[in-house]
Amino acid sequence: MMTSEEILRVVNKGLESLAYDRKPTSLYEPIRYVLSLGGKRIRPVLMLLSYNLFKEHPEEILMPALGLETYHNYTLLHDDLMDNADVRRGQPTVHKKWDANTAILSGDSMLVLAYQRVAQCDNAHLAQVLDLFTETALEIGEGQQFDMDFETRNDVEEEEYIEMIRLKTSVLLACALKMGALLGDASQEDADLLYRFGEKIGLAFQLQDDLLDVYGDPKVFGKAIGGDITSNKKTYMLINAVNRANAEQRAELMRWIEAKQFDRAEKVAAVTRLYDEIGIRQLCEEKINCYFEQGKQLLEKVNVPAERKEVLRQYTNAMMHREK
Incomplete structure (x- = not known):
């Protein structure tokens, strides 16, 4: 069994080693930036801890776990734009460091990358994993819309x-x-x-x-x-x-x-x-x-x-x- 500290180190090392070799760099640099800002990495750590209940070597499912972290940070990138927030984790938000259009487009690409990373699991589990992820992503959008709707309601x-x-x-x-x-x-x-x-x-x-x-x-x-x-x-x-x-x-x-x-x-x-x-x-x-x-x-x-x-x-x- 790995400790949560060991798992967090594996997650952070994995995020640092993700390659962004596609062009144009201006599309992918904000994605790299967002994922470099730190954070607690709760979602990938929970995923690896859960796997470790049943099997050893949780690092074997690192890429789908990084996919969930990519997705989570994509939602933060777009949330910051919607909220017009200037700072995230002590650093300028993407729409402040670049502009709103960059935040939208890089966010869109980040969502696609999240799917690509989550899908890097064995074929036996792929359909179940993607169904779960898709349902979750739809629900999170619904939750965000409810939150926005509540802003204009006092009841x-x-x-x-x-x-x-x-x-x-x-x-x-x-x-x-x-x-x-x-x-x-x-x-x-x-x-x-x-x-x-x-x-x-x-x-x-x-x-x-x-x-x-x-x-x-x-x-x-x-x-x-x-x-x-x-x-x-x-x-x-x-x-x-x-x-x-x-x-x-x-x-x-x-x-x-x-x-x-x-x-x-x-x-x-x-x-x-x-x-x-x-x-x-x-x-x-x-x-x-x-x-x-x-x-x-x-x-x-x-x-x-x-x-x-x-x-x-x-x-x-x-x-x-x-x-x-």
């Missing part, structure tokens, strides 16, 4: 939000785990359990992101706290604050949501104070723990010896105890 329900983050975030973690299991010749039952495990972990992970955006340490978090509050992003926290507020609290919340002109620090402080009064932090932490516990129970049911699951268990524990 988003908690269930709708959870489904949106399931599509936008969870299904790719779930896909990584199931793909690793399939390539490791796991039973259909174990592959499905690992998919559902990934869904629950993904929901907990995204809700933790929402929490850190309000209550994280800006020095550790890597960006200014309160971005979701400033942009009125319909998060689990805002939705529940609106639904659980008394009349006075709701009126103040709506004033901040509807304000066209405001001092950023003042708005973040005021909305955070309302969250504290309404008990939103505790509510969110309870929901995170609930999903995490459900995930752990699903992992327990996977039919491999407990000691083989230890590396994956420790890795997902570390994902849940982060500050950024």
Whole structure:
């Protein structure tokens, strides 16, 4: 069994050694740039850890795992363009470093490269792997559209939000785990359990992101706290604050949501104070723990010896105890 640190080194080395020898260079350079910016590499690591539950030598499925990482970074490239974000992982985004047209076209090519890389697996599993990847990619687009639709709505329900983050975030973690299991010749039952495990972990992970955006340490978090509050992003926290507020609290919340002109620090402080009064932090932490516990129970049911699951268990524990 490999440790998660060893697997991460294999993933990073693999990404560094990917060849971009097609022309024109101006199309492929932004792709190389995006994949060189670092990141936690959670999806390929989960895929290799999942494979390693059932088989040794997870490096044998490295290329499809790099395909998932390529796909994930493609979605970030286009997200940054849609959000008009200037910085990603401390570096200029592609549309800032180059321009919007480059971001669109290089992103399109990145999606095709992702498919090419995912397809580099043995023929026995190819159809299943591509079906899973295609369904996942469609769902992520659906999740992004729901997220965009929510921007113009003030009546988003908690269930709708959870489904949106399931599509936008969870299904790719779930896909990584199931793909690793399939390539490791796991039973259909174990592959499905690992998919559902990934869904629950993904929901907990995204809700933790929402929490850190309000209550994280800006020095550790890597960006200014309160971005979701400033942009009125319909998060689990805002939705529940609106639904659980008394009349006075709701009126103040709506004033901040509807304000066209405001001092950023003042708005973040005021909305955070309302969250504290309404008990939103505790509510969110309870929901995170609930999903995490459900995930752990699903992992327990996977039919491999407990000691083989230890590396994956420790890795997902570390994902849940982060500050950024």
